[in-house]
Amino acid sequence: MATVQILNTLSRELESLEPREGQGKTLSLYTCGPTVYAYAHIGNFRAYVFEDLLQRHLQERGFTVRRVMNLTDVDDKTIRGAHDAGVALADYTRPFKEAFFQDLKTLRLLTAEAYPAATDPEQIALMIAMIGTLMERGHAYQAEDGSIYFRIASFPGYGKLGRVDLANQRSSQRVASDEYDKEAVADFALWKAWVPEDGAVGWESPWGKGRPGWHIECSAMATGLLGETIDIHCGGVDNIFPHHEAEIAQCECVGAKPFVRYWMHCAHLMVEGSKMAKSAGNFFTLRDLLDKGWTGREIRYALISVHYRGALNFTMDGLAAARAALGRLDAWWERLTETAGSEMEEETPDLTTEGFFAALDDDLNISSALAVLFETLRESNRKMDQTDEGTLTPAQARGLLNWLARVDGVLALEPEATATIPPEVEELATARAAARAAKEWKKSDEIRDQIAALGWIVKDTKDGQKITKS
RNA sequence: GGCGGGGUAGCCAAGUGGUAAGGCCGGGCUCUGCAAAAGCCCCAUGCGACGGUUCGAUUCCGUCCCCCGCCUCCA
Numbered sequence: 001m002a003t004v005q006i007l008n009t010l011s012r013e014l015e016s017l018e019p020r021e022g023q024g025k026t027l028s029l030y031t032c033g034p035t036v037y038a039y040a041h042i043g044n045f046r047a048y049v050f051e052d053l054l055q056r057h058l059q060e061r062g063f064t065v066r067r068v069m070n071l072t073d074v075d076d077k078t079i080r081g082a083h084d085a086g087v088a089l090a091d092y093t094r095p096f097k098e099a100f101f102q103d104l105k106t107l108r109l110l111t112a113e114a115y116p117a118a119t120d121p122e123q124i125a126l127m128i129a130m131i132g133t134l135m136e137r138g139h140a141y142q143a144e145d146g147s148i149y150f151r152i153a154s155f156p157g158y159g160k161l162g163r164v165d166l167a168n169q170r171s172s173q174r175v176a177s178d179e180y181d182k183e184a185v186a187d188f189a190l191w192k193a194w195v196p197e198d199g200a201v202g203w204e205s206p207w208g209k210g211r212p213g214w215h216i217e218c219s220a221m222a223t224g225l226l227g228e229t230i231d232i233h234c235g236g237v238d239n240i241f242p243h244h245e246a247e248i249a250q251c252e253c254v255g256a257k258p259f260v261r262y263w264m265h266c267a268h269l270m271v272e273g274s275k276m277a278k279s280a281g282n283f284f285t286l287r288d289l290l291d292k293g294w295t296g297r298e299i300r301y302a303l304i305s306v307h308y309r310g311a312l313n314f315t316m317d318g319l320a321a322a323r324a325a326l327g328r329l330d331a332w333w334e335r336l337t338e339t340a341g342s343e344m345e346e347e348t349p350d351l352t353t354e355g356f357f358a359a360l361d362d363d364l365n366i367s368s369a370l371a372v373l374f375e376t377l378r379e380s381n382r383k384m385d386q387t388d389e390g391t392l393t394p395a396q397a398r399g400l401l402n403w404l405a406r407v408d409g410v411l412a413l414e415p416e417a418t419a420t421i422p423p424e425v426e427e428l429a430t431a432r433a434a435a436r437a438a439k440e441w442k443k444s445d446e447i448r449d450q451i452a453a454l455g456w457i458v459k460d461t462k463d464g465q466k467i468t469k470s
Numbered sequence: 471g472g473c474g475g476g477g478u479a480g481c482c483a484a485g486u487g488g489u490a491a492g493g494c495c496g497g498g499c500u501c502u503g504c505a506a507a508a509g510c511c512c513c514a515u516g517c518g519a520c521g522g523u524u525c526g527a528u529u530c531c532g533u534c535c536c537c538c539g540c541c542u543c544c545a
Contacts, residue, residue, distance in 0.1 A: 012474090032545075040545090047545040075543075163473055164541070188542060214543045236545030237474080243543070267475065268539060275538075305493080306483070310476075311538060317481060321494035328493090331508055359484095367484040371492035381509060385500090441503050448505080459507050466507080 004061055004361050006232075007309065009240060009263035010161055014363060017262060019063070020231065026064045028226040029055060030260075032218060032235040032243070033069040033115065036096035037077040039285040042299070042314060043269050043276055045107060047236045049300060050266040050308040050364075052109045054234065056410045057360045067112040068225045070218055071097060074118050074211055079201050089201050090119070103286045106296035107303075108412040116221045118212060126220040127212045128205050130254055131190045139253040143181035146193030146208050150215075152186050155249045161263060162241030188246050189213035215246035223251055223259070233260040237267055269303075269312040276314075289319075297413055298322045304411065307366055330415045332377045333404065336397045339384055343394035346402050349380065353403050360410065373407060376400070421467055425456050429465055432458065 003016040019027055031051045034040045055065045072078075073093040082092035097117075104111070116123050131148055134140040139154045152158050159165060194202040194209040202209040212220075222230055228251070235244060244263065251259035268275075271282035289299055301322040306312040353376055359368035380400055383392040392400075408414050421429075432447040448458050451467070459466045 034545085035543095044545050050545090162540075165472070186542065234545095238540060238544055240474085241540060241542075246542085266545070268545070270538075302482095310483085313482075315481085317494080321482065324495090325493055328508085335508085365484075367482095367492070371484070374492055378510085385509060436503090439503075445504075457506075460502075460505085461507075468507095 004058065005363055006262060006264055007363050009265050010260075015262065017058070017232075020229065020261070024064075025062055026066060027058060027231040029065050029067040029232045029234070030218070030222040030226060030230050031067060031069045031112070031233075032239055033071050034096075034100055035072040035075055035077060036093040036100060037075070037081045038096060039099055039287055040103060041276070042271070042284045042286065042289065042303075043236075045103070045286060045299075046269045046303050046312060046314075047234070047266050048104070048109055049107060049303040051234050052107075052412075053304055053308075053360075053364060053366065053410065054232075054264070055110055056412065057357075057364065060357065060406060060410050061361070066226060067110075068114045068116065068222065069112045070221050071100070071115055071117040072214065072217060073097070074201060075214060079198060082201075083197070083199060099287075106286060106290070107300050108296065114225055116225060118217045118221075123217070123221055123224070124203050124212065126224045127216050128191075128203075130216060130220050130250065132206060133254050134190065134250065137253065139249075140190055141183065142207055143183075145181045147181070147189050147210065148191035148207055149182050149187040150190050150246065150249060152184060152188075152249065155253055157252060158245060158249050159241075161245050161248055164241050164245070188215060188242065190216050190250075215243055216250055218243070219247045219250040219254075219259075222247070223254075228255060229258060230260045232262045232264060234264045234266070237265045240265055264308075266308040267311045269314045271314050273313060273315075284314075294319050294323075295416070297416070298326060301326055301413055305366060305370060308364060326413065326415075329373075329377070329413065332381060333401075333415070335384060336380070336401050336404070339392055340394050340397035340401055343398050345395050346399040347393065347395035348399050349383075349392065349396040353400075356407055357410075376403075421456070422454070425451055425454055425467065428454075429458065429467055433465060436460075 003018075005014045005016055007013070008015045017027070019025055029051070031048070034044055051067075055067055058065050074089060078089060078093055082089045085092055118124075131140060134150065135142075135148065138151070140148050140150050142148050190213050191205060191207055191210050192213060193207075194211070198211065202211055222233070233244065233247075240263075248259050270276065271280075271284065274280055274282065276283050286296075286299065290296070298319055299322075302314065302318050303312070305322070353372065356369045356372040356376075359365045359372060362368070380392055380397075383390060383396075428447050428451050432444050432451070435441075435443040435447060451458050455469065457468050459468070
């Protein structure tokens with residue numbers, strides 16, 4: 001059995017993914033979710049698609065994956081958004097949460113075991129309890145503004161994930177302005193005391209009314225739902241520091257040792273060669289792309305086909321390339337299905353197909369995996385082109401289809417269910433077939449135009465007409 | 471300034487101390503009444519630059535150039 005190797009951000013080394021003692025083949029996976037103050041953008045989805053690929057491949061390798069993803073539904077941006085819209089916080093975030101779940105479906109992302117939200121009462125209670133423990137142990141303190149801060153000086157391990165030496169940091173201007181109450185500039189908020197701008201948003205706590213800090217949210221949810229030690233924790237590289245660093249500090253000071261065994265981070269994406277930014281006009285939500293006519297699976301392909309640790313340059317050309325590649329895959333799939341016919345016995349063709357999974361074992365080397373897929377496509381097509389003894393047998397085609405089903409368990413790129421052809425189009429097609437049989441080409445072409453006018457495309461193949469939606 | 475990722479054909483992108491996967495585009499051919507689709511074939515003397523080690527380097531070492539990210543709440 002091959003082992004799955006991944007690059008652990010903590011060690012910066014390739015490590016074999018092994019479950020904990022006594023956990024059988026179960027791995028827990030915590031993934032940082034969206035802040036629901038707006039529609040998630042294509043950069044966010046790059047991370048989610050990477051995590052989905054990871055989960056699916058682990059499952060293919062026989063692991064049971066317990067995954068949790070959080071929803072941040074209270075922070076400065078959501079509060080400001082609700083205030084500007086003149087609605088309650090929950091009413092402001094609800095549509096974005098719903099949209100998020102729709103988007104997950106569009107991109108064919110597996111559903112997590114739980115999607116805890118920061119404002120869930122039980123999560124707030126967990127966070128308060130955790131902060132209480134940190135206070136008792138001297139890892140946190142209340143500042144003059146009433147907020148609770150984590151005392152970084154009390155945790156020597158701080159900086160180990162991001163390899164950050166706090167003594168050697170350039171002081172940035174945005175730190176200096178409002179953080180006047182803290183013992184040290186790097187100390188981060190665990191509990192933010194209520195201020196008038198918070199309006200109706202706030203929860204009672206032993207330290208007064210307020211709301212949780214961002215970092216404590218993930219710490220509480222992760223350990224609360226998955227246990228003190230999490231196997232894998234993922235996110236974007238920008239979360240390494242300070243977010244994940246803070247999570248480690250909080251959890252390990254409360255008792256989890258270690259908090260996370262394997263950290264994995266994906267690189268950012270760029271759009272048309274530059275950093276995605278609203279001001280640059282290259283900022284896309286998933287919806288924006290759907291409106292431009294791209295499909296979820298095309299976007300999924302474009303996002304999944306570049307190794308997660310490399311910067312991904314997301315472009316319209318890239319989407320077009322995804323569309324073309326998928327079209328080729330679809331045609332092949334269909335051809336294999338026809339060749340296999342009703343044959344159910346499978347025969348393993350003489351092609352090195354297992355390399356697909358072996359490539360993914362190597363830190364999710366998707367490029368090599370896709371290379372195996374396309375090489376298999378070409379070689380089997382070559383066989384199907386041959387009419388004599390070199391041809392692909394139905395049993396071999398069945399074998400390839402079974403392999404393809406496993407491959408697609410990981411890639412999730414199967415064609416959309418074909419739309420049913422309306423009766424009037426069906427009738428026209430029959431008439432056209434008759435005209436073609438009679439070699440009445442002009443009539444045949446006219447009917448083709450009529451069918452096109454109804455939104456369908458006719459293609460003549462050696463096996464007769466094929467009708468697809470335009 | 472510190473830390474990290476990266477520079478491979480028109481575009482995207484693997485990879486290896488021994489002579490460059492794969493995808494898209496492009497070209498050719500096959501199929502075909504036409505069209506479209508599809509299939510097959512072809513497409514990097516070279517892997518940011520310059521040195522060095524080596525029988526041999528894109529791959530190792532050194533120097534340099536460029537791009538991107540993080541440095542306190544952005545995937």
